[in-house]
Structures are given as structure tokens and as C-alpha cells.
Amino acid sequence: MKSNEVKGIEIKLVCTVPADEFQALYQDAGWWRKDYTISDAFLHLIPEKSALFAGAFFEKKLIGMGRALSDLCSDAYIQDVAVLTAYQNLGIGSMIVRFLIQELKKRGVDWIGLIGEPGTSLFYEKLGFRQMKDHIPFKLE
Template sequence: MRTEKLNGLEIKLVRTVPVDQFQALYQDAGWWQDDYKITDTFLRRIPEKSALFAGAFLEKKLIGMGRALSDLCSDAYIQDVVVLSAYQKRGIGSLIVNFLIEELKKRGVDWIGLIGEPGTRVFYENLGFRQMKNYIPFKLE
């Protein structure tokens, strides 16, 4: 598997990550609260079942991640891009997204989308993403 290394930071595709470090990423981002009980089995399945799961490791510690859901033929959605708050504003998130884009394109994926959280518009626009006009994101409730 391809990896990208920069100043001790390694970004690589993985199928497993330390469960405690993985959960810490989601909690640090405010996506899961401490009282939200997630099983280790569930956490292990996320990287295993994602089409691509990129981990950003600093001295073997998981400090960031991003993943792609895809058929790995034509379409992909990037989601769950997160970097521990102590390591943000260093370009790590951009490295993760660009790493995923490159890996998807190598596999022939030609449509890559995502839904960004409020406040992330400039971040994703700087990476080449544009808001899709005349489209509305939906979620089954």
C-alpha cells in the first residue's frame, strides 16, 4: 500500500486502527459524546468496510483520518475527515483529502463528492470542490 511521509507524519491506507485512538478522533471532533456508547466491534468495522480509509499517523499515533465510500469504479463520497484539534491548522486535513482523491483517481473514480459541515466551505473549495448548484442533500429520517 502507498504511504506518504512528511516530517514524521505518515498518511496511509489502512483496514485497522487502534480503537481507542479512533474513538478519540470522533470525540475530539464533537461527533460522539463520552456518554455515547459505541462498541469496539462497530469501530473496527468502519475502516474495514470503507472503500478507502486513510489514517494520518504521527509516531504511530492516529491523529487524523478520512474515508471514502465508493464502488471504486465511478463514484465516491469522502467523509469523516478529521484531525485532532491539537494538530489542526497544519495542513494535515488537506493532505488526507488529497491522498484520498489521488487513490480514488488511480482506481478510475471520476466523480468525487462530499457533504461538508458548516464552516468547512473554504477548506474544501481550496481543495477543488465546488458547491453543486441545483442539488439538495437528503437524509432518511
């Protein structure tokens, strides 16, 4: 499945991506610690086991991604939206999020949430997301 091809960028659902390109995205986003010893096999599981994994490609190279964790019938969470620094501020992140929303809605998902990093509020608000009042995100420690 493909979305809009803008300026040579293709957004599509995939189940696998090259491990080195996937790791490069996580490193570029600051989500990868130097002491990680994660195998390529593990990196292949993330797109495979996500409900939806959208890759942004330029000249067949993975330059951005986003994924949805979901039951694919009612609720979903979008996470890990990342675009390589060299390709940021071109609208690719927005394309990825819109594409994921469209694909989730096609499947009947009517509740879509996410937890954004500090400083990303405006980005997500422009895409229709609002802070949930009276809700606090939690993480098991």
C-alpha cells in the same frame, strides 16, 4: 501505501486502527455523544468496511483520518475527515483529502463528492471542490 511524509506525518490506507484512538478522533471532532455505547468491534468495522480509509499517523499514533464510500469504479463520497485539535492547521486535513482523491482516481473513480460541515467551504474549495448547483443533500430521518 504511503503518501508524502511531511514533518513526520505519514498518510496511508489502513483497514484497522486502534479503537481507542479512533474514538478519540470522533470525540475531538464533536461527533461522539456521551451516551454512545458503541463497542470496539463496531469501531473496527468502520475502517474495514469503508471503500478506502486513510489514517494520518505521527509516531505511529492515529492523529487524523478520512474515508471514502464508493463502488471504486465511478462514484465516491469522502467523509469523516478529522484531525485531532492539537495537530490542526498544519495541512494534515488537506494531505488526507488529497491522498484519498489520488487513491480514488488511481482506481478510475471520476465523480467525487462530499458534504462538508458549516464553515468548511473554504477548506474544500482550496482542494478543488465546488458547491453543486441545483442539488440538495438529503438524510433519511
